[in-house]
Amino acid sequence: MQTTATTFNSHNKSFSENKLHVCKHCGKSFRTKCHLRRHTRVHTGEKPYVCDLCGKCFASSGNLRIHMRIHTGMKPYTCKFCGMRFTINNNLKRHILTHTGEKPFTCKHCEKCFRQGGNLKRHILSHTGEKPFTCKHCGKYFTKNDSLKKHILNHTGEKPYACTQCDKCFKMSSQLKYHLRIHTGMKPYVCQYCEKCFTSTGGLKKHTRIHTKWKFKTTHEKNLMLAICVENFLWEHMRIHTGMKPYTCKFCEKSFTSNGHLKRHILIHTGEKPFTCEHCGKCLASNWSLKRHIRIHTGEKAHACEQCGKCFAGSNDLKSHLQIHTGNKSYRCKTCGKRFTTSGCLSTHIRIHTGEKPFTCKCCGKCFAASGGLKRHIRIHTGEKPYACEQCEKCFGTSSGLKVHMRIHDGIKPFTCEHCKKCFTQMGNLKRHTLIHSGIQKNLMAVNINVQ
Template sequence: FSLRWRRTDNTDRKTDGRGSQFHVHVQDSGGKAFVCNCCGKTLACLKNLKTHMRVHTGEKPFVCTLCGKRFSDSSNLKRHQSVHTGEKRYGCAHCGKRFAQSGSLKVHMRSHTGEKPYPCKDCGKAFSLNSSLKVHMRTHTGEKPYPCETCGKCFSQSSVLNVHMRTHTGEKPYSCETCGKCFTESKSLTIHIRTHTGEKPYSCETCGKCFKRSAHLNVHMRTHTGEKPYSCETCGKCFSQSSVLNIHMRIHTGEKPYSCETCGKCFKWSAHLNYHMKTHRGEKPNPCETCGKCFSQRSSLKKHMRIHTD
């Protein structure tokens, strides 16, 4: 847009064709500071002021001839065009990975330097990306700006909402090339593939035992530390795993979630249901080594053995 000058004592005023005014303050040094009348920001030169004003006017005069996307300044257009050309001018000196934009390389370098310039003011935790800090802040504020339109459940991240939506659509876009099993998340597929490869990348520093999942290593470490963070509110007994606490609670509640499809008998534990099912199938996998008599349960075999020892 064109600007017209109007001189005052120590301030020039510039006016665009629409009548908006931008102040130009003359400094003692003889230079000029160009001040945006909309937000008060000071710019070093007229060119920078004109570019800055597009933030307020929404003007985007630079157009990508390939896709039609518009930009407020030419430098942003040039960076965008590398998306179409595939050009990656900026290379990492540490690992050789290349990037189309210098800003992307700068962020990547933090993976090598460990730099985390964005600290949380509430807890001190630091992040390499400002966007990661913003997501983290929601753990303190409780903000969950992404609601599910189907069930109303809200999430702090759009990516988590996208994964959740697959529970409604049934979509499982990640498939195992070995067995064809499909998953809603890529990390679930990664963990599953270890059942085929046998990979156990998480090792215990104390005893050397290896695990497929980091969560399993964390639980295992409690066998060394003795930590039992899950306590029963009824009797005070403590457990190293939440799943074991849930099973224990059935002693107090009387819950028996495992039912026999043949006779309807219910059990507190799945193992007891499995033992019971053998009575219907006629399985007796526990033989007496002395007389050869077979039993469906090991406990029945132990009782029988007393006949021979008495």
């Protein structure tokens, strides 16, 4: 009893005593010299604990101990819901919140809830407008230090994270982690409602919204709503076959099979682009467009063709490409019978018949049948030439211009004259050359001489 009382008194005293050890840098107080010493390293930058395997340094022995689990592969903390393992307990705690749905941190400005305190702190910066992290290369400001670190890699070109299976490199460890799932086929994120699996939390979140539009009180209600979800999905899918498009744009009267497609389309008319790239500041109309755009910076092309090995940034791009090998052209023009590999190509073609040109240049008012044509045209006004030759640094406004230019360096001349077998880098040059053989050019020269 004496020992217990003494321990209790000692414990009580530790909380009642003043914090006698004060940091000379920031004035923060600590109960022990050990805590003060460890805190001081934040100011001095001292990292006395070194990893013997990779040389990385740490401010505390605890951090070094946790780091060593990366090398040993030890993950002692296991999720009781899905069996996923973690190196530290905090990561497990954060992960469990994805199963429970709990979001304990609430923003006092807008009442939005977050799973992590760090996410709340970053969110609050969107209200205050504060951007405390500055790029030393270009002076751009960021709300998050992580965003700054990612941005700096655009200047340095460094890609420190390499895939051991295909030697592809990435700027961020998260990109490598996500990429590796393509090789392993791992889909660690499971829907708690229908058990469908996903490679990323983003995919799971998007899918979960189908279920969480409703609150279920009983298992029967849940199963009933799942059946309705499937029926609604099937009903929406059947519109592809029936041709029914009940959602109409109030600006141009174009019709769509789903309300989501209509909403995305309306952004073309309003010009609204709510999704901003943190790498270059470019704004895009949809989250899907932003994800596809970010792959330009990351260089990620995770979808490879099994037949020719060509890689693509998106699965839809790969699907379109595969039809080159299969020869499948399932989209047919009702007016002229011409067939296409994608619905997008068919839609653009149909405008030749209708004369429709829905994409208008804000600078000069010129109209185009396809958004790609407008994008290329706008570069005439802006002077932008985003396609640079790696060998001579000459820049071009279009990828096709760069492709033709590269033939000069590669020595490729794919266009051959059938009369004299002379080769050319461009079809236009071949056509002009052919006039020599046809005699047209000689006649034109004779006419010019007579006129003079």
